[in-house]
Structure formats: structure tokens, C-alpha cells
Amino acid sequence: MRTRRARKGPVVPDAATVAEIFRRFHAANPEPKGELEYVNPYTLLVAVVLSAQATDAGVNKATRPLFAVVDTPQKMLAFGEERLRDAIKTIGLYRNKAKNVIALSQQLIERFGGEVPRTREELESLPGVGRKTANVVLNIAFGAPTIAVDTHLFRVANRIPLAPGKTPLAVELGLEKIVPEPYRRHAHHWLILHGRYVCKARKPDCGRCIINDLCRYEAKTI
Structure with missing residues (x-):
């Protein structure tokens, strides 16, 4: 994986790697859904x-x-x-x-x-x-291609690192710049679900991670 170093920050993946990360998320779960129940x-x-x-x-x-x-x-x-x-x-x-x-x-x-x-x-x-x-x-x-940054997405974006930032807004704006257009609609769902069920806060389940070879988190468990 080619990487580039953000100014005074961690090494982040290049555009091709970002595209591959979201390609894999899409392949595994083409239509991710939020887990809150609603009727309208x-x-x-x-x-x-x-x-x-x-x-x-x-x-x-x-x-x-x-x-x-x-x-x-x-x-x-x-x-x-x-x-x-x-x-x-x-x-x-x-x-x-x-x-x-x-x-x-x-x-x-x-x-x-x-x-x-x-x-x-x-x-x-x-x-x-x-x-x-x-x-x-x-x-x-x-159906707007917005990115809602919760604690799970914030953690994942900084761990990979995909769009590192010190605030939710910084992560949101960083992701808006790098997520390929075809994946923007569902980007935050994939990252939230990944953080909730795989890249967990205390102990990430790296053995189940479909992007573990692209992730540069130093404390990986694999």
C-alpha cells in the first residue's frame, strides 16, 4: 500500500488504497442500514x-x-x-x-x-x-451523501488512519475530500458498523477485519 504523510500528522493511504477500502466494504455489504428504527x-x-x-x-x-x-x-x-x-x-x-x-x-x-x-x-x-x-x-x-461522525467512525478514521483529525468535524471534512463519489452515500454507515462490530474500542477484532492488510493501526491484534 502506498501512503503519504499528512502535514505534521500520521501516514494516510493514497487515493487507490482509499478506493480499495470502500470497494471491500461495498462488496461485503452493498446496502448498509442504520440501526435506529423509524417509520418516516x-x-x-x-x-x-x-x-x-x-x-x-x-x-x-x-x-x-x-x-x-x-x-x-x-x-x-x-x-x-x-x-x-x-x-x-x-x-x-x-x-x-x-x-x-x-x-x-x-x-x-x-x-x-x-x-x-x-x-x-x-x-x-x-x-x-x-x-x-x-x-x-x-x-x-x-439520500444526501453526508457523513455523520459518531464515536465509532471517529475511532476508525483515526486508527486506519483514513481521515485523521482531532475533532469530529475535522474527520468529517477529511472524509468528504477522499471518499470516492460512488461510495459517499454509504461511507459513514460502513465505518460506523465496522467500528461497532469489528474495530472495537478496547480490543479490535483484526482477524475478522476485511481491510486489515490496508490498516496501519500500530496496536493491531493480527
Whole structure:
């Protein structure tokens, strides 16, 4: 693998190697999916807001019965903050999250006709919605080639190293520059799933890694 050294940084792979990494991810999983359950763009937005500092599995457990009866901003306001708190009380920070979900639902009705907006700027203007949440919604709901950087993706991008950076934004912008266009739609899903199930935080399972020969992580277990 040819590599090039980033300015005052780690050795990063060249364009051909980057393309091969994503070619392998695509070959192994052509249509990766996010693991949060939802029924429409609104419930996806709510689920992603609830997922901050929580597991997707934990969020899904709480939202399955919720989304069966509440799937629009109007229904959420009618449901009310108190009942919402009770419905999501198993999720961390549930009180503040319930307040944000009610507030963003109100703003969706007042400012966007009850529809989830399709721009990052508009999404980030909603209570409880940051850049990562906006990127997830844009990608999954509307097919935009955005890259949502969570802890798993951040770790993998720095370990390989693929797009090393000290902040999630730096990693996101770095990946935007190097991921080949055909792979941009699903790039963050592949990297998140790879970090969640293979390139784990404490002990990466390098024996199962389909790119272990291209990875330059010094603490590889193979």
C-alpha cells in the first residue's frame, strides 16, 4: 500500500488504497442500514435526537411502542411532554430530550409546515439537533451523501488512519475530500458498523477485519 504523510500528522493511504477500502466494504455489504428504527423522516429525526449518549438498541426498545401511536409532530404535541418522558425514561438524559422533542415538534409545525426540512442549516436550527443528527437525517431520510461522525467512525478514521483529525468535524471534512463519489452515500454507515462490530474500542477484532492488510493501526491484534 502506498501512503503519504499528512502535514505534521500520521501516514494516510493514497487515493487507490482509499478506493480499495470502500470497494471491500461495498462488496461485503452493498446496502448498509442504520440501526435506529423509524417509520418516516419525522420519527427518524426524533430517534436520532434520542440516541445521543445512548445505544441504538436502547432507543429502539423505547420508541417501538411510541412510534406506533406517535408519528407526526402534531401527534407528538397532543401526546405531551409528560407522557413522552414516561415513554422514554429508560433512555439517558430523557427529561431534557423530551423537552427538545416537544420543542422541535412545535417548530416543525410553525416554521416548516410539519415537514422535516432538507437542509443542514434548517435542521440544526431545531432544538436538540446538532451537525451529526442533521447529517444522519439528511443521509437516511433524503439520500444526501453526508457523513455523520459518531464515536465509532471517529475511532476508525483515526486508527486506519483514513481521515485523521482531532475533532469530529475535522474527520468529517477529511472524509468528504477522499471518499470516492460512488461510495459517499454509504461511507459513514460502513465505518460506523465496522467500528461497532469489528474495530472495537478496547480490543479490535483484526482477524475478522476485511481491510486489515490496508490498516496501519500500530496496536493491531493480527
